[in-house]
Amino acid sequence: MSTQNxxxxxxxxxxxxxxxxxGGKTVDTNSAYLAKFCFSLGINLRRIEVIADDEAxxxxxxxxxxxxYDFVVTSGGIGPTxxxxxxxxxxKAFNLPLKLHEEAFEKMKRLSKPHKSQPNFDWxxxxxxxxxxxxxxxxxxxxxxxxxxxxxxxxxxxxxPLSVVNGNVHxxxxxxxxxxxxxxxxxxxxxxxxxxxxxKGVYRILISTPMAESAVAGxxxxxxxxxxxxxxxxxxxxxxxxxxxxxxxxxxxxxYMDSLVPEVEKAVQGRRVSVEGEDDSDGTDPDA
Numbered sequence: 001m002s003t004q005n006x007x008x009x010x011x012x013x014x015x016x017x018x019x020x021x022x023g024g025k026t027v028d029t030n031s032a033y034l035a036k037f038c039f040s041l042g043i044n045l046r047r048i049e050v051i052a053d054d055e056a057x058x059x060x061x062x063x064x065x066x067x068x069y070d071f072v073v074t075s076g077g078i079g080p081t082x083x084x085x086x087x088x089x090x091x092k093a094f095n096l097p098l099k100l101h102e103e104a105f106e107k108m109k110r111l112s113k114p115h116k117s118q119p120n121f122d123w124x125x126x127x128x129x130x131x132x133x134x135x136x137x138x139x140x141x142x143x144x145x146x147x148x149x150x151x152x153x154x155x156x157x158x159x160x161p162l163s164v165v166n167g168n169v170h171x172x173x174x175x176x177x178x179x180x181x182x183x184x185x186x187x188x189x190x191x192x193x194x195x196x197x198x199x200k201g202v203y204r205i206l207i208s209t210p211m212a213e214s215a216v217a218g219x220x221x222x223x224x225x226x227x228x229x230x231x232x233x234x235x236x237x238x239x240x241x242x243x244x245x246x247x248x249x250x251x252x253x254x255x256y257m258d259s260l261v262p263e264v265e266k267a268v269q270g271r272r273v274s275v276e277g278e279d280d281s282d283g284t285d286p287d288a
Contacts, residue, residue, distance in 0.1 A: 009193045012038050013047040013069040015061050017086055018076040018174060021050055030075040030172075030179045037183055040201040041194055042252065043071060053077055058089035066094075066166045071190070073183070076174030078163075080132035086171060087163070091140035094166050101151050104137040107159035139163045154185035162186065196252075205249040205257055208279050209270030213238050213245055219267045220247065223260075230256050239277070246276050 014034050020026040031048045038045040046069060051057045058077075065072045077086030091098050114121035114129075121129055140163065141150055151161040162182055163171040170186070172179050209216060213236050224234040232251035239245055247268055249257050265271055273279060 007070070007193070008195055009043055009070045009190060010195065011069045012043045012045045012071040012073070013065040014045065014049070015058075015065060015072065015074040016048070016050040016076060016174075017053060017058060017074060018050075019053050019083070021076070022052055026174075028075075029176050030174065033176070033180050034073055034075075034183065037187075038071075039204075041187070041190065042196050042201045043194070053083050053085055055085055055089045055092070058086060059093040062090050062093040062165075062169055066169050070168060072169045074169065074171050075179055078136060078171060078173055080135050084135065087135075087138060087140060090165050090169060090171060094140065094142075096140040096142055096165070098138045099141045100134060101137050101139050101141070101147070101161060103147075103153075104139070104151060104159065104161045105134070107153065107161075108133065108137060111157065111159040137161065140165050152186070152189070154182055154189075158182070202250055202252060203254050203257055205261060206273050206276055207247040207249075207261070207264055207268060207270045208244045208273045208276070209247055209268040210244050211268055211270070216247065216268045223264065223267075227251075227260070232257060232260075242277065242280055244270070244277075244280060 012034075014031045016028050016031055018026065018028075021028045028050065031050075035045050035048070047065070049061060049065075051061055062072075062074070074086060074090070077084050077089075088098055109123050118129055121127070123130065139151055139161065141147065142165075150164050152164060153159075154162055158178075158181065160173060160178060160182065165171065172182055216236065220234050220236055227234065227249075230251065230253055232249055232253070235248040235250065237246045237248065247264060247270065249260060249264070251257055261272055271279070
């Protein structure tokens with residue numbers, strides 16, 4: 001397996017790991033948060049997958065995504081229990097050992113408190129509870145790389161390390177609050193690797209139309225062909241049960257995209273809106 005370098009980030013992929021998501025017990029919000037995060041930075045999120053807590057599946061997906069995408073984020077499976085197997089599986093994917101990260105352990109001892117159900121817990125006394133806690137800081141570590149590149153502490157008051165494997169696989173917890181916090185604080189490290197280092201991201205224009213999708217399909221096909229070379233993607237989204245549908249223009253050339261708005265508004269008999277649905281009280285029901 002080739003080792004990824006620290007080149008520019010163009011593409012991203014997201015791997016959601018967890019039986020509870022596939023079983024309907026937990027609703028995944030992390031992939032949606034990552035999608036908005038990538039869009040805001042101009043990173044092209046190309047794939048989102050949800051897989052089980054299964055070693056073989058994690059190994060296959062991690063290898064494939066690391067090979068095919070610049071920035072890979074995994075979510076879930078790094079807790080203290082037996083079914084949290086993300087670290088060990090990704091370690092096997094890249095032929096790495098699992099090692100206790102001493103700095104993470106010291107941060108854990110300083111910043112985390114034992115649960116009230118563990119009144120006799122002692123950091124210095126071997127126990128099943130201590131072994132379970134250490135599972136969360138036994139990371140895939142490559143001896144040929146500096147440890148500081150493989151375990152990132154993105155926030156001073158957070159002991160959870162962001163494990164980076166093969167240079168581009170970022171292993172995050174599944175807990176949404178922690179996932180979101182760590183991703184947000186990772187942003188300054190990503191900005192220098194973006195094609196737009198200011199992180200201005202992608203520009204999106206929303207146009208609300210009372211016309212049916214079938215009625216505007218021909219025009220939008222022509223528009224997409226005309227604007228493709230300028231990097232503009234044209235989209236059409238039905239809003240079932242609502243009076244108006246939405247046409248979108250997505251790209252980075254703000255001036256060019258803005259110049260298209262009058263033409264598109266006229267062609268679809270619509271108007272530009274800031275938020276989808278802001279003019280739902282107007283118009284007649286389009287077909288879906």
